[in-house]
Amino acid sequence: MISSLLPRLPNRHKMTTVVLLHPEVIMREIQLRDAKASLSAVVADARRGEAAIITRHGKPEAVILGFEEWQRLSHVPSFGKLLMAAPLEKGDLPRRNTAPPRDSGL
Secondary structure (H helix, E strand, O other): OHHOOOOOOOOOOEEEEEEEEEEEEEEEEEEEHHHOOOOOHHHHHHOOOOOEEEEEEEEEEEEEOOOOHHHHHOOOOOOOHHHHHOOOOOOOOOOOOOOOOOOOOO
């Protein structure tokens, strides 16, 4: 069972569910009413890197994460900038085909 593979998280919130999003990403689900009742603890956990999914009626509504993590995620460079910064050397890419396009017959 997956629950036996997950690390033990402190049970600070009444209705907390651990969600395995990806093999390396584990987040807690907290019902909105419980998050309201213990907001200080939820924020303190987020500051320590323990993000949480806030649910309403069993559906995910929001994610609480620390400000530093939010900054890290919001400053991701564009794909174009990543390509431009790639350490490519001559011969890394195939030569471009300069032949004219074929006639489609339309």
